[in-house]
Amino acid sequence: MTAIVRIDDEVVEVAEFIRLLKLTGQFDGLIEQLVRDKLTVHAAIKQGIRVSEEDIQERADQFRRVRGLHRATDMNHYLDALGVSLDEFEHFITDSLYQEKMLETVGAPAAIEEYFALNSPRFDAIEVSHIVLDDEGKAKEMISVLQDDPDSFAEMAREHSIADTREAGGVIGKVLRGSLKPDIEAKIFNAAVGDMLGPFASPDHSCFEIFAVTGKYPAVLDDDVSSEIRRVLREQWLMARAQDHVIEAR
Numbered sequence: 001m002t003a004i005v006r007i008d009d010e011v012v013e014v015a016e017f018i019r020l021l022k023l024t025g026q027f028d029g030l031i032e033q034l035v036r037d038k039l040t041v042h043a044a045i046k047q048g049i050r051v052s053e054e055d056i057q058e059r060a061d062q063f064r065r066v067r068g069l070h071r072a073t074d075m076n077h078y079l080d081a082l083g084v085s086l087d088e089f090e091h092f093i094t095d096s097l098y099q100e101k102m103l104e105t106v107g108a109p110a111a112i113e114e115y116f117a118l119n120s121p122r123f124d125a126i127e128v129s130h131i132v133l134d135d136e137g138k139a140k141e142m143i144s145v146l147q148d149d150p151d152s153f154a155e156m157a158r159e160h161s162i163a164d165t166r167e168a169g170g171v172i173g174k175v176l177r178g179s180l181k182p183d184i185e186a187k188i189f190n191a192a193v194g195d196m197l198g199p200f201a202s203p204d205h206s207c208f209e210i211f212a213v214t215g216k217y218p219a220v221l222d223d224d225v226s227s228e229i230r231r232v233l234r235e236q237w238l239m240a241r242a243q244d245h246v247i248e249a250r
Contacts (some may be wrong), residue, residue, distance in 0.1 A: 039128050039241045044102035051097045059093050106237045107230035113221065115229050120219040122177055123228070127215030129170040131156060132159050132163040139199035139208035146196050146210065153212050162207065174217065176228075188213060199213055 003011045021027035057104070069075045079089055131153070133139045146153055152168030157245065161170055177185065183201050192195055193214045199208035219225065 022182065035242070036238050037099055038094065039238065040102050040178075041098045041188070044098040045242055047102070047105075049101045049105070050099060051094055051101070053143070055097050056090060056093050059097060063093065063158050072153060101235050102127070107233050111233055114232060115237045116219070116221045116225065122218035123188065123225045125176050125217040126213060127173045127174045128172050128188060128216070129153060129157065129212045129214055130165065130172055131170050131210045133159040133160060133199070133205050133210075134162055136199065136201065136205070136208050139210060143196055143198055143210050150196065150212065170212070174215070184209075192216075 002014045004014055004017055018027065021030065053228075064075055067078065069078055076086075079086065084092075098244055107222045131142060133142060138160075142156065146156065154171075157163075157170030163170070165171060177189065179185070180188065181200075184197075185193065187197055188211055192217055193213055195211065195213045196209035197213070201208050
């Protein structure tokens with residue numbers, strides 16, 4: 001077995017390290033990321049994406065600058081301390097570039113625009129506030145009062161809500177679809193600005209929630225939405241690649 005660290009006379013070997021990762025729940029996440037990286041590199045090479053010597057050198061120089069390794073001897077000492085050869089370091093840099101270039105292709109502006117055109121309602125946003133109470137009778141009475149006097153919502157939230165948002169007058173702010181429980185979300189996104197909805201009971205009926213719709217924002221392809229679409233496209237692409245391979249954790 002290969003030892004990875006020594007503590008006085010105790011040697012920690014690779015098998016023990018892997019066992020610790022598994023028991024602490026970190027192993028699966030690391031393996032998943034490793035598989036994703038490998039699949040992305042394989043796809044990039046298959047698609048004919050090129051990584052030039054200049055690309056590798058520029059990224060290696062950036063790596064050194066970030067870590068303050070300004071001389072060749074500093075870099076050599078750094079790699080020696082890690083037990084990593086220069087060839088292994090170059091392989092790491094090359095794979096990183098393949099991954100970036102492949103994922104840039106997957107999340108290209110044209111692909112983002114096409115996805116948005118087909119799925120724009122998914123990125124609608126709504127602005128809401130809420131009041132959470134621990135008694136259904138009080139909640140029903142509260143919404144009756146609020147429907148007659150909607151301007152008192154913030155004050156009522158500060159006085160009566162048991163949610164963390166009480167000090168902010170119950171303000172949750174702007175949320176996208178998928179941020180709320182599906183049964184509640186459908187009703188809230190179909191409501192008009194100024195509508196009061198609820199009370200909605202929690203699964204165990206221990207609390208009851210009232211919502212006020214304070215703003216509606218139809219989807220716009222801004223930086224935030226583009227970033228989310230890029231993430232979705234990459235996730236879908238990686239899932240599709242995984243289905244093309246036999247993957248086993250050993």
